[in-house]
Amino acid sequence: MDMNVIPHPALDDAVNRALLRAVEGGLPLDAQPYARVGERIGISEDEVMARLQHLQDQGVIKRMGVVVRHRALGYHANGMVVWNVPDERVAATGCRLGAVPCVTLCYRRPRRLPEWPYNLFTMIHGRDRTEVLARVEQLREHCGMHDFDYQVLFSQRCFKQCGARYTSLVAPTEPHP
Amino acid sequence: MTTETLHLTRTERRLLDEFQHGFPLDPRPFARIAAELGISEAGVLESLQRLHAAGAVSRVGPVLQPNRVGVSTLAALAVPAERLEATAALVSEYPEVNHNYQREHRYNLWFVVTAPERARLDAVLADIEQRSGLRVLDLPMLEDYFIDLGFRLQWT
Numbered sequence: 001m002d003m004n005v006i007p008h009p010a011l012d013d014a015v016n017r018a019l020l021r022a023v024e025g026g027l028p029l030d031a032q033p034y035a036r037v038g039e040r041i042g043i044s045e046d047e048v049m050a051r052l053q054h055l056q057d058q059g060v061i062k063r064m065g066v067v068v069r070h071r072a073l074g075y076h077a078n079g080m081v082v083w084n085v086p087d088e089r090v091a092a093t094g095c096r097l098g099a100v101p102c103v104t105l106c107y108r109r110p111r112r113l114p115e116w117p118y119n120l121f122t123m124i125h126g127r128d129r130t131e132v133l134a135r136v137e138q139l140r141e142h143c144g145m146h147d148f149d150y151q152v153l154f155s156q157r158c159f160k161q162c163g164a165r166y167t168s169l170v171a172p173t174e175p176h177p
Numbered sequence: 178m179t180t181e182t183l184h185l186t187r188t189e190r191r192l193l194d195e196f197q198h199g200f201p202l203d204p205r206p207f208a209r210i211a212a213e214l215g216i217s218e219a220g221v222l223e224s225l226q227r228l229h230a231a232g233a234v235s236r237v238g239p240v241l242q243p244n245r246v247g248v249s250t251l252a253a254l255a256v257p258a259e260r261l262e263a264t265a266a267l268v269s270e271y272p273e274v275n276h277n278y279q280r281e282h283r284y285n286l287w288f289v290v291t292a293p294e295r296a297r298l299d300a301v302l303a304d305i306e307q308r309s310g311l312r313v314l315d316l317p318m319l320e321d322y323f324i325d326l327g328f329r330l331q332w333t
Contacts, residue, residue, distance in 0.1 A: 063198040
């Protein structure tokens with residue numbers, strides 16, 4: 001299934017879009033954050049909470065909570081581990097890897113042969129490179145991945161990082177309801 | 178890397194560890210968290226403000242499922258070493274690019290492009306190819322296997 005072309009139906013709703021724009025940068029650190037958000041977009045506190053619940057139920061919001069920055073917390077090494085997994089085993093392998101706590105992303109992507117044979121991408125954070133490599137070894141051991149060719153691409157420099165700008169994806173000039 | 182690691186209190190560690198998902202949908206969510214941690218609501222808010230200012234917390238709020246609002250792709254370029262910085266700057270110019278990293282590989286520049294629809298994504302990638310003279314590896318997500326419960330921190 002190609003998820004790249006499915007905008008969720010919940011996003012057809014202008015209020016949901018306004019709500020996502022209002023909260024994507026974070027809730028206000030205020031005793032009543034949902035009330036503050038509601039004031040901003042012209043709906044009640046209850047409606048803010050109900051809509052956020054709905055967006056979570058629909059899978060538009062993956063989780064809600066504290067979003068940490070790995071690097072500031074001492075996780076200085078970040079390895080993108082790419083695997084070449086036979087197509088018929090990629091879903092089962094991906095599901096297994098995606099549930100391992102040290103794995104922070106797990107996606108299937110297309111191969112681009114001949115230059116790029118890897119179809120499963122995982123992200124692994126560690127305090128240093130040794131820790132990341134040790135975790136990769138554990139994954140190979142515990143997830144039965146010994147036969148699969150893989151590479152670890154450590155990040156060296158960050159040129160740009162900002163949260164996905166969903167704001168720029170929905171018309172910024174929509175009137176408030 | 179030169180970033181210094183922040184010193185955290187035990188309560189702050191719990192705040193970071195235990196509230197990455199399932200944030201209360203309650204009119205006073207921070208009061209709910211405070212009750213669990215055995216501190217005051219104001220104490221929770223102060224800690225979060227401090228952790229945010231110190232860069233340990235990027236935000237408190239929703240993490241969106243990729244590709245449900247717009248479309249995105251992971252792209253890579255194999256850039257000759259002497260052109261890396263200039264090429265990275267060229268790529269970062271696009272507002273559609275939200276991550277841009279150098280990684281250790283022949284494909285040494287990796288970036289995420291996000292746009293309202295695939296046509297705009299293709300136009301950005303074509304423009305980058307044309308301006309850089311390099312072929313872009315376009316690797317859109319096909320399936321997401323990741324169960325996101327936040328990042329489990331391990332304290333030593």
